[in-house]
Amino acid sequence: MSDPLQVDRGSSLSAAGARPPFYRDATVVKWLSQVLTLALVLFALIFLASQGRSNLEAKDIETGYDFLGTALGSDLGSGIDTNPNTSGRALWVGMVNTIRLSFGGIIAATVLGVLVGVGRLSRNWIVSRASSVFVETLRNIPLLVQIILIFVVIASLPRVTIDQGPIPGWLHISNKGVSIPRVFVADGFYQWLIFLAIGAAIGWIVMRQRNRVHDETGRATYPVLSFGAVVGVFGVAGWFLHPIFGWVGAIFDFGASVIDALTPGIVQVIISVVAVAAAILWIRRFLASHRTPAGLTKLVDDDWFRIIFAAAGAVLVILFVTLGWPGLSSWIINSGRDLFEVLGDKFGDGRTGPPIDAMRPDIEQVGNFPNYGPSGLNLIQGLAAVYFGVVLYTAAFIAEVVRGGILAVPKGQSEAAQAVGLRRSTMLRRVVLPQAFRVILPPLGNQYLNLTKNTSLAIAIGYSDVVQVGQTVYNQTGKTLEVVSIWMLFYLACSLTISVVVNFFNVRMRIVER
Amino acid sequence: MSDEREERDDSAAGRFGAHTYQRAQGENNVSISDATVAVSDELAARDDMIVCRDVDKWFGDFQALSGITATIKEQEIVVVLGPSGSGKSTWIRCINRLEAHQNGQIIVDGIELTNDLRNIEKIRSEVGMVFQQFNLFPHLTVVDNITLAPIWVRKKSRPEAEELAASLLERVGIPEQAEKFPGQLSGGQQQRVAIARALAMEPRVMLFDEPTSALDPEMIKEVLDVMEELARSGMTMMVVTHEMGFAREVADRVIFMEGGEIVEVGTPHHFFTDPTEERTKLFLSQVL
Numbered sequence: 001m002s003d004p005l006q007v008d009r010g011s012s013l014s015a016a017g018a019r020p021p022f023y024r025d026a027t028v029v030k031w032l033s034q035v036l037t038l039a040l041v042l043f044a045l046i047f048l049a050s051q052g053r054s055n056l057e058a059k060d061i062e063t064g065y066d067f068l069g070t071a072l073g074s075d076l077g078s079g080i081d082t083n084p085n086t087s088g089r090a091l092w093v094g095m096v097n098t099i100r101l102s103f104g105g106i107i108a109a110t111v112l113g114v115l116v117g118v119g120r121l122s123r124n125w126i127v128s129r130a131s132s133v134f135v136e137t138l139r140n141i142p143l144l145v146q147i148i149l150i151f152v153v154i155a156s157l158p159r160v161t162i163d164q165g166p167i168p169g170w171l172h173i174s175n176k177g178v179s180i181p182r183v184f185v186a187d188g189f190y191q192w193l194i195f196l197a198i199g200a201a202i203g204w205i206v207m208r209q210r211n212r213v214h215d216e217t218g219r220a221t222y223p224v225l226s227f228g229a230v231v232g233v234f235g236v237a238g239w240f241l242h243p244i245f246g247w248v249g250a251i252f253d254f255g256a257s258v259i260d261a262l263t264p265g266i267v268q269v270i271i272s273v274v275a276v277a278a279a280i281l282w283i284r285r286f287l288a289s290h291r292t293p294a295g296l297t298k299l300v301d302d303d304w305f306r307i308i309f310a311a312a313g314a315v316l317v318i319l320f321v322t323l324g325w326p327g328l329s330s331w332i333i334n335s336g337r338d339l340f341e342v343l344g345d346k347f348g349d350g351r352t353g354p355p356i357d358a359m360r361p362d363i364e365q366v367g368n369f370p371n372y373g374p375s376g377l378n379l380i381q382g383l384a385a386v387y388f389g390v391v392l393y394t395a396a397f398i399a400e401v402v403r404g405g406i407l408a409v410p411k412g413q414s415e416a417a418q419a420v421g422l423r424r425s426t427m428l429r430r431v432v433l434p435q436a437f438r439v440i441l442p443p444l445g446n447q448y449l450n451l452t453k454n455t456s457l458a459i460a461i462g463y464s465d466v467v468q469v470g471q472t473v474y475n476q477t478g479k480t481l482e483v484v485s486i487w488m489l490f491y492l493a494c495s496l497t498i499s500v501v502v503n504f505f506n507v508r509m510r511i512v513e514r
Numbered sequence: 515m516s517d518e519r520e521e522r523d524d525s526a527a528g529r530f531g532a533h534t535y536q537r538a539q540g541e542n543n544v545s546i547s548d549a550t551v552a553v554s555d556e557l558a559a560r561d562d563m564i565v566c567r568d569v570d571k572w573f574g575d576f577q578a579l580s581g582i583t584a585t586i587k588e589q590e591i592v593v594v595l596g597p598s599g600s601g602k603s604t605w606i607r608c609i610n611r612l613e614a615h616q617n618g619q620i621i622v623d624g625i626e627l628t629n630d631l632r633n634i635e636k637i638r639s640e641v642g643m644v645f646q647q648f649n650l651f652p653h654l655t656v657v658d659n660i661t662l663a664p665i666w667v668r669k670k671s672r673p674e675a676e677e678l679a680a681s682l683l684e685r686v687g688i689p690e691q692a693e694k695f696p697g698q699l700s701g702g703q704q705q706r707v708a709i710a711r712a713l714a715m716e717p718r719v720m721l722f723d724e725p726t727s728a729l730d731p732e733m734i735k736e737v738l739d740v741m742e743e744l745a746r747s748g749m750t751m752m753v754v755t756h757e758m759g760f761a762r763e764v765a766d767r768v769i770f771m772e773g774g775e776i777v778e779v780g781t782p783h784h785f786f787t788d789p790t791e792e793r794t795k796l797f798l799s800q801v802l
Contacts, residue, residue: 215672415612416649416708420663420715421639430662434653509653 094469102452113398138396147389179361182377187353191245195238203230249348256340267329279314382463405440445502570617593761596771642712646724650696682710702733
């Protein structure tokens with residue numbers, strides 16, 4: 001008739017002193033599982049690599065990135081350089097096209113998406129219906145279909161002729177797309193940038209001062225307007241005075257000569273030292289954050305994993321730069337010197353022209369066919385189709401994200417804001433939107449990533465983005481694996497950049513609880 | 515500050531005489547005296563803070579308020595009781611236009627609530643409201659919660675508004691929580707911050723919509739203490755609550771509602787010891 005609770009307590013007491021068998025010991029299990037996971041991952045990687053290598057050898061396929069330096073036998077449809085002399089240069093042109101498309105697309109899709117998303121919540125019946133139709137139509141049709149549709153619509157416009165309108169010399173619209181005046185960076189642009197940077201710095205100080213005056217007196221002090229005014233004054237002054245910064249180029253020239261004096265050995269040492277220093281700093285910061293008030297540092301197993309990870313990372317970096325890819329250091333020296341020489345030229349003496357210039361579009365006769373000349377900003381058929389396709393499609397999704405974010409703010413928030421007498425605009429700006437933004441941001445980042453990756457559909461209509469150019473390159477060289485690896489690294493770099501930017505805002509918007 | 519208050523009183527009284535009061539006599543021939551206290555026409559202009567005449571409110575087909583007629587005098591503490599769904603909250607929310615009434619008149623401090631946006635803004639800045647769910651702004655610190663409206667509506671400077679916030683936090687008993695975020699406070703502390711936020715607009719009337727219903731029992735008292743202190747200071751208050759103790763001890767008058775109508779009005783003594791209406795008796799037998 002013993003109490004079951006009593007029995008239980010007795011047994012647990014006796015177990016407390018003894019060590020459990022190793023397969024039940026939390027510490028041992030944790031370490032073992034980590035080591036096993038690591039071993040498994042390494043094994044899988046090594047296995048795949050060796051299999052791939054032997055398969056390629058069996059089929060007599062050579063691997064390597066030497067093809068990047070070889071000549072490409074064809075021209076590109078559009079980009080910063082339509083006649084690149086090497087495959088590497090061609091891929092770079094494709095990357096620039098993709099980046100331009102994504103960047104411009106993100107801005108346009110955000111603006112349009114926010115407008116439509118807010119419009120769907122509008123109390124104006126027509127606006128809310130129109131927004132709903134926009135969203136439901138665009139998000140329910142595959143993007144590829146939309147891109148082809150836009151492409152076909154543009155193709156059905158009147159054929160381009162010499163003297164095509166609507167406004168000859170200013171705006172051309174035809175089956176070849178749209179051509180408008182091109183605004184471009186000209187001679188004195190980089191020295192003008194120095195003026196703008198100084199203006200922005202002073203403007204920022206003025207803005208802070210205006211903000212302080214507003215806080216202290218409650219007067220309207222227009223801080224953002226003052227910032228704009230200061231930058232504007234410097235911009236106008238710099239337009240005429242920019243040649244006075246001609247000496248800046250000499251600094252970059254000096255930098256180029258310093259880099260040129262380095263040897264690969266020195267660069268390897270520098271990288272190794274930086275890697276070790278970074279690992280040590282990281283571990284020290286980490287240890288400092290774990291220090292208890294009594295000054296003791298108590299580490300658990302996970303902390304040891306982090307420390308081992310950091311140390312191994314430093315060792316890996318050193319091995320990579322010395323043994324893994326010895327050519328890396330001379331590549332860094334060469335490209336660093338080239339970069340500084342280019343900057344030395346851009347900021348150099350004798351650039352007295354205006355910072356920004358413009359050219360009017362024209363139509364020129366190429367053989368028997370008229371076509372848009374290079375002086376205009378040509379939104380050619382393919383680019384227009386991809387651009388408007390991804391912008392409209394993504395805007396529909398962003399609209400839903402924005403609507404969801406605003407609806408996620410509890411009704412009580414706007415009621416409380418109204419109850420203390422805030423106007424509608426102040427309420428939106430100070431209460432509703434800051435809270436909605438917190439909800440909107442993570443899915444908005446997803447949409448940006450989707451947009452960037454969706455630009456690869458350009459291949460369907462032959463616009464020269466990185467995928468289309470890559471296809472041309474591997475058709476000519478047979479280096480499929482290498483091109484795919486470049487694609488993957490490129491999109492990974494783009495996506496990580498977007499993620500870092502979005503996360504930066506995400507952290508800043510977090511709400512403090514408990 | 516006293517100058518400002520006097521000026522506002524004059525203008526409010528002036529407007530009442532010229533506009534609203536005449537309208538009450540001329541256009542709407544309503545019988546003011548009902549179950550409520552009869553209002554002398556002459557006095558109506560002077561010390562009536564909230565006047566409701568035949569207020570109707572529908573949500574679709576459902577009539578939430580029917581023929582609400584009541585007057586709340588300056589410095590009066592009125593507690594509204596009734597079973598859930600009786601329209602208490604709807605009524606109190608109509609008084610600062612969080613809900614729009616469809617028939618009848620609501621006049622606050624001499625200003626009639628109509629679709630005129632300027633009147634709505636003016637009334638909202640004179641009427642403070644405390645919600646059941648606190649509705650503090652979670653992305654702002656306690657001090658920023660309190661100073662938001664003084665800075666953006668009253669156009670005060672930040673130091674001035676922060677000084678005001680500090681004195682209000684002192685008044686509600688939590689001066690040390692100023693720099694925390696609402697999520698870091700207990701329910702009772704949050705509700706006291708909400709009261710301070712409403713007081714920061716220096717309102718003439720305070721509306722409380724079930725201020726203690728979302729609180730743990732041990733926190734109810736700290737909020738009720740603040741409300742009692744506010745009542746003693748001469749604030750006009752309209753309180754929807756289930757706290758019978760508060761109604762008994764602090765209220766000047768108790769209004770009992772059921773089914774969107776005012777059933778009975780009286781002093782707490784009358785209400786709790788000798789109610790006349792059958793429905794009131796039934797309600798009291800259930801809650802006491």
